[in-house]
Amino acid sequence: MADSTPLLSELNLADSEPPVLHTHLPSLDSTIERCIGDFGWAQFLQAILVSFSWFFDAQQTFITVFTDAEPTWHCTQLTDRHSSCNSASNICQLPQNLWAWDRPKYTSTVSEWALECSSSLVTGLPASAFFMGCLIGGLALATLADTSLGRKNMLFLSCLMMSLSTFLTAFSTNIWMYSALRFITGFGRATIGTSALVLSTELVGRRWRGQVGVIGFFCFTLGFLSLPAIAYSQRAHSWRSLYIWTSIPTFLYSITVHFLVRESPRWLFVRGRKEDAIATLKCIAPIDSATTKTPFTSSFISSLSLEQETWNVDLYSSISVLVERRWAFRRLSAVMAIGFGTGMVYYGMPLALGSLNFNLYLSVTFNALSELPASLIAFFFIDQMNRENVTPCFHQPLWDLQHYVCAERDESNMDKITNWVRACVFFQRLLSVQCLAYIYD
Template identity: 70%
Template sequence: MADSTPLLSQPNSVKSESTPPPLEKHHPSLDSTIERCIGDFGWAQFLQALLVSSAWIFDAQQTFITVFTDAHPTWHCTTHQHGCNSISNICYLPKNSWAWDRPSHTSIISEWNLECAASIITGLPASSFFMGCLVGGLVLATLADSSLGRKNLLFLSCLTMSLSALLTIFSTNIWVYSALKLVCGFCRATIGTCALVLTTELVGKRWRGEVGVIGFFCFTIGFLSLPAIAYLNRGSSWRYLYVWTSIPGILYSMLVHFFVHESPRWLFVRGRKEEAVATLKSIAPPSHSGYLTWSFSGVSFEQETCNNGNVYSTIKMLVQKRWAFRRLLPVMVIGFGIGMVYYGMPLGLGNLSFNLYLSVTFNALSELPSSLVTILLIGKLNRKISVLAFTMISGIFSVMCALKGQVWARFQIGLELISFFSASTAFNILLIFTIELFPTCVRNSATSLVRQALVFGGVFGPMLVAAESRNEISSYGVFGLVIGCCGLFAVCLPETRGRTICDTMDEEEHKEKAACNSVGDVLA
């Protein structure tokens, strides 16, 4: 690969400004050059990271909102005839022998008389949302690497997701509702990926893991806000939940459009050097502004690798390069297993013998220590071993949660929380792991594919949960077996802790070959 030669010089004298600096034997890479500019963490970078990461709040709300809007409401007998008190399934009772505990408009199940519908019907809206995420991720993911960039795709995704969520309030039946959930999921697909990649590319490698975890905290805040909003509107229509979560999302989108900067790495890789420099000047700490002078003469950064081809060329590169595909396949398999637990468990809380509002709150709160563990230990944790360990723990406790009997029922919520905490931590580490495994020009696409694998696992969650509500299957048992088996694929991945991230495929491939040669020499 040709060397990239953006040079930094300190204008401490007239001589340094008027004469070009002497050529070094080894020119600094793009990564090292940006490190000199933004390696220290300043307030401008913190505010940018906080603003971008706030997108996760609205992402979380739309992801888990069906826990309340699509919940099976509680009911009571209105007569002692027909053995009402001894029957747990209202489908076996006459309609006039029971009634809902709350107004019928509090859930789509009671409003549209779906209490006896097939599990595939009642689980359709949530599954449609995840199917939309899956399709949207495949269709939109590469736009952040190719044409739109991280910021513009984040803005458009947040705006369209919030608008489609707002339109959901006009649903008249389960089919219209499911179609709008599909659109909402499609628009939402790239929010988390764009936010995570953009925040980590705005800082130096020293702060990459810590800044990435800000998004996980924001996701937790969004998740945690749902039971509060639902409880305050517990007697109102389920449509109010969509109103209170979509309108703030629309306002937030405007803030992204006007105040968020594009990734300087992406701008440089796309050949937009002047914009990249302007962005660096706006976010670099004041102590670095004195020598932020770039010289672009002789720059021969291999932009062909990233600029040519259509918007799906990045996925093509990931598949064609053997070393990249050997990394992409395992992380996607791991993501599938984690996604089934991470997205499926909260949807199944209604099947546990515990208060729904409290159980959702506890699950959301369990993400706080998960994010805290990640942010405090990410610099010390080996990525590969951590992902393997947390997926195993999650799988074991999920299977234990599925065991029947009065003794196990008492500990169900505790076992579920441990499993969900472990899955959340594995989720966090896997995303940071993925960012470090792939270079800048394909990083967003690779991360998006991993997130789509997570979402694909989530597609099956609502169906399993709906089946469990009819005592057809133990969803938690399936969750545990899947995440445990998928987590084993972590052994196929290289360790990336403390490693400098690359910007082109050739640079990463050169590093991969060098590592293989080193291992070969040791074995020889």
């Protein structure tokens, strides 16, 4: 008779081993969402601090409206009946002794460097160099926030580079050095908006990301609004003082970002820095959350399988994602096409306000104030708006208003023109908010 002991041993061994259960581990996004929970004060302060970078970004974007404005002038020999100088004269065709600037030469780059008779290519070179720097900087630095530097360090370095180059701009000796430093400023600030937007929205729950994203636009409007106030207070001083007074607060802000702002927990997890990510989640999560500041939080997060949540992040990983996901590429292409047209309106009109026969300080102030209602409307109704359908509704009125402003040449209708300009800015702000929300949906 055969021995049955081995068979019984195998059966007992099989019975003693529990069945293997394939548990489904939570995803990284759902885990972070669960730990962050509702909107807390720590998240609110972090979002405000990060979004405030748009304040300084707006100042450097439109600062040339005042520093490069052509000053007013007057005739010096009004009692001479044979003088050819009058208010309608072209100063380039008048002798130098027949006219003079209303203010000292150092109040504008045009008067200090005698650019009043130069071509528009030369006088507009600093502003063009700034936006060219923004274009190249956006292409060169955009992927660093996803790879080696992270959102926080990218924001810190961008603000620091912008502040230092702005400070050095005050010591320019000619238009060429001035334009080169403006190019560096644009190159440095190129990633401020995207880094601040992504970092601020990744620090809060999905429910509040739309409202937090609009905070950046609101801060940009406040920065734009502060510029005419600073310029008016420095109107009797050199144009260099405007760069100095805007660079120092930006430098102090960049230091504040370095020490007080938390890095995105999602980026930390993707880079394998799990302990830093847990510390960030414990710091920014609401105090009354059930999964915050308890041993369960650390053990729950530590149970994540990082192999499933990370990917090979390199300088070109973001571009490869766009190529692989055609829907993302189509969405981004559509937004870029709309942004190209609206950008010409939004940036072109404020930069050309000096050519209007209207007070420059009031023009810029009214232009900035027209953005506030758009930001408030977007803040309260962004969750109720359909991005895909609302965007064309704002785009068509914007182009119609732009065509009217460009076609209107009669200076007697200056009040009407300025009102249309403000309407253009209002619709553009709503459109830009919708475009960014459409991308991040």
